[in-house]
Amino acid sequence: MQPTWEPASGSGAALIQELSLTLYIGCALIFVFVMVLLARAVFSGPRTVRPRRWLAGGGLVFPGVVLSLLLVYSLAVSGALANFSGQGLFRFLLDCISGSSRSLAASAERPLRVEVTGRQWWWQVRYIEDGGGFELANEIRLPVGRPIDLVLVTDDVIHSFWVPALAGKVDMIPGRVNRLTLKSDVPGEFLGNCAEYCGGQHALMRLLVVVEPEADFARWREEQSRPASAPDDEFLALGRDAFFRARCGECHTVRGTSATGKEGPDLTHIGSRKTLGAAVLDNHIGTLGGWIAGTQAVKPGSLMPDTRSLNGRELRALSAWLENLK
Ligand SMILES: [Cu+2]
Numbered sequence: 001m002q003p004t005w006e007p008a009s010g011s012g013a014a015l016i017q018e019l020s021l022t023l024y025i026g027c028a029l030i031f032v033f034v035m036v037l038l039a040r041a042v043f044s045g046p047r048t049v050r051p052r053r054w055l056a057g058g059g060l061v062f063p064g065v066v067l068s069l070l071l072v073y074s075l076a077v078s079g080a081l082a083n084f085s086g087q088g089l090f091r092f093l094l095d096c097i098s099g100s101s102r103s104l105a106a107s108a109e110r111p112l113r114v115e116v117t118g119r120q121w122w123w124q125v126r127y128i129e130d131g132g133g134f135e136l137a138n139e140i141r142l143p144v145g146r147p148i149d150l151v152l153v154t155d156d157v158i159h160s161f162w163v164p165a166l167a168g169k170v171d172m173i174p175g176r177v178n179r180l181t182l183k184s185d186v187p188g189e190f191l192g193n194c195a196e197y198c199g200g201q202h203a204l205m206r207l208l209v210v211v212e213p214e215a216d217f218a219r220w221r222e223e224q225s226r227p228a229s230a231p232d233d234e235f236l237a238l239g240r241d242a243f244f245r246a247r248c249g250e251c252h253t254v255r256g257t258s259a260t261g262k263e264g265p266d267l268t269h270i271g272s273r274k275t276l277g278a279a280v281l282d283n284h285i286g287t288l289g290g291w292i293a294g295t296q297a298v299k300p301g302s303l304m305p306d307t308r309s310l311n312g313r314e315l316r317a318l319s320a321w322l323e324n325l326k
Contacts, residue, residue: 002191004164008211010145010185012081012167019077026070081168112148114140118159118172118194120303121201122265122278127224134224135253137265138278140182141210143217147183157199163192163209171196184211191279200301206279220272227256228268228325239321242314246307254325264304271326277302288319 007013117124125140127133142148152161154172161180162169170180184190194205212220231237240257243249248267249259255268273283277299281287293315295304310318 002164002193006165008165008184008186008188008190011165011183012181013163013165015077015080016168019074022073023070026066030066112142112146113151114148115151115153116140116161116172118152118154118156118161118198118205120156120199121194121205121299123161123205123207124155124265127221129225132225134255134268135266136224136269136273138207138275139210139273140207141212141217141220142182142184143214144187144211145183145185146214147181150180150182152178152180158196159194159198159205160196161192162195163190163207165190166192166209169195182209187211187213189274201299204278204280204299206275208274208279210274223272223326224269228254229256231321231324235317236321236324238314239317239319242310242318243321245314246309246318248307251304267322267325269325271323285316285319285323288322289315292318 004013005017007017113128115126115128117126123138124135125137126135140148140150150161152170152172153176154174156174158174159172160169161172163182166182166184167180170178172178188211190209190211192207192209194202196202198205231240243254243259249257249261251261251263253260253262253266253268255266259267270283270288275281276283276287276291277295280299281291291298292307293310294306295302296306307315
């Protein structure tokens, strides 16, 4: 489930929900007010009214004041979303009024930058760091309470990045670079989905955003930066050999080996990921084997072909090796 009405606290989605609620409640109050006037007009019999007063009051002053307030308010919310640096809306308004540059200062010290590329039908995720960084797929991790800047691009057609509990939709358009800041003040796993039809498996193009305590995030980041470790027993070595014999390396990269393919997700730490195939399957040794042997059954039309060239033992060894790439 990806409900829009349960935003994570401190996220952009929470600001959007605040704005929507204000609009819904405001509209409802005005609707009730107009209906009361209507009922009075219908049921209270003839009386004299002062048309000028009603025209000027109800037709000019009231909408003028209400719409101006709403305009200022919605601009402030958009501003807060664009400059998202974790402070509340009230703080942001104060900053605007006092001309303080606090929000700019805060955005300058944001260290985390992640490039997300939409691909048919999965998400390529690159953490950009001094001296390289690392790559994974369909999973973005961030520490609680700290914003991360996403750079959203596409490799093929238009996609749209949407994690309802964290932020509004942002399209990924060929030839353009869009940006989005994610932040959450609570830990958790938040499911997202591509929100712009992009071909056959659009509905199975999902992703997981994992918000975790700073220490867990730091450990994860450290592990992801390392190359894959060498297999430490015979069975795992058989799995690694099967990987190269089945030519998986032509499409997949495993850092620390000779596999440098770019067509599919980086598998250097596939064992540490929570899902497979763009958050379609939970990730464990069973689903790994099933995915490899029956990709087209799980995700028909996926750009990864079924692998039929391995025998049962090789398939189990290959799955075990991948599961061990933590
Ligand atoms: Cu799509």
